[in-house]
Amino acid sequence: MSDKTATNRIPVREGLFTMPLSPLEQVRLVGSRCRTCGEVGLGTNFSCQNCAGDDMEVIPLSPEGKLWTYTVIRNRPPGDYKGPDNPYLPLGEGLVELPEGIRVLSPLGNDVDNLEIGMDLRLKVYPLYENNDGNEVIAFKYEPV
Ligand SMILES: [Zn+2]
Structure with a gap:
C-alpha cells in the first residue's frame, strides 16, 4: 500500500482491536465479558449492557463466525465513507455470529x-x-472462507 512501517498504524476505533496492530494476521477484535452475568459485547466496555455491572474483562473475539443475516449497500453511503470508490462497489454488511x-x-x-x-x-x-x-487506519471485515 505504501512504504510506511507498521508503527504508523492506528485503529479505526479505539479499543476495537488487540494490540499491537502487527502482524495484521494476528490482530483480533476485542470484546468485553461481564464477570457477573457472562454477557459479551464488542469493543472495550466498562459496564455491562445486560446487567449494568462494572466487573468487566477484555477478551479477544474469535476470528471465525457465521453469517446470521446481511444486506447489500448498492449506493455510496454519504459522509466519510472510505471504502472502494470511483467506481463505488456494492458492499455487504451483515451480522456475524461468533x-x-x-x-x-x-x-x-x-x-x-x-x-x-x-x-x-x-x-x-x-x-x-x-x-x-x-497513518494507516486499520479496519476489519468478515469475508467468506
Ligand atoms: Zn452483566
Missing part, C-alpha cells in the same frame, strides 16, 4: 453475489486508508 454468542455488525467485503446466510466467515484486518498524518 462462538462467544454475540452477533457483530460487520462489513462483508465486495463479493456480494456469493453471500449466503449461514456461511462460514473469517476476520480480515486491513488498512482502510491513510489519514492526513500519514
Whole structure:
C-alpha cells in the first residue's frame, strides 16, 4: 500500500482491536465479558449492557463466525465513507455470529453475489486508508472462507 512501517498504524476505533496492530494476521477484535452475568459485547466496555455491572474483562473475539443475516449497500453511503470508490462497489454488511454468542455488525467485503446466510466467515484486518498524518487506519471485515 505504501512504504510506511507498521508503527504508523492506528485503529479505526479505539479499543476495537488487540494490540499491537502487527502482524495484521494476528490482530483480533476485542470484546468485553461481564464477570457477573457472562454477557459479551464488542469493543472495550466498562459496564455491562445486560446487567449494568462494572466487573468487566477484555477478551479477544474469535476470528471465525457465521453469517446470521446481511444486506447489500448498492449506493455510496454519504459522509466519510472510505471504502472502494470511483467506481463505488456494492458492499455487504451483515451480522456475524461468533462462538462467544454475540452477533457483530460487520462489513462483508465486495463479493456480494456469493453471500449466503449461514456461511462460514473469517476476520480480515486491513488498512482502510491513510489519514492526513500519514497513518494507516486499520479496519476489519468478515469475508467468506
Ligand atoms: Zn452483566
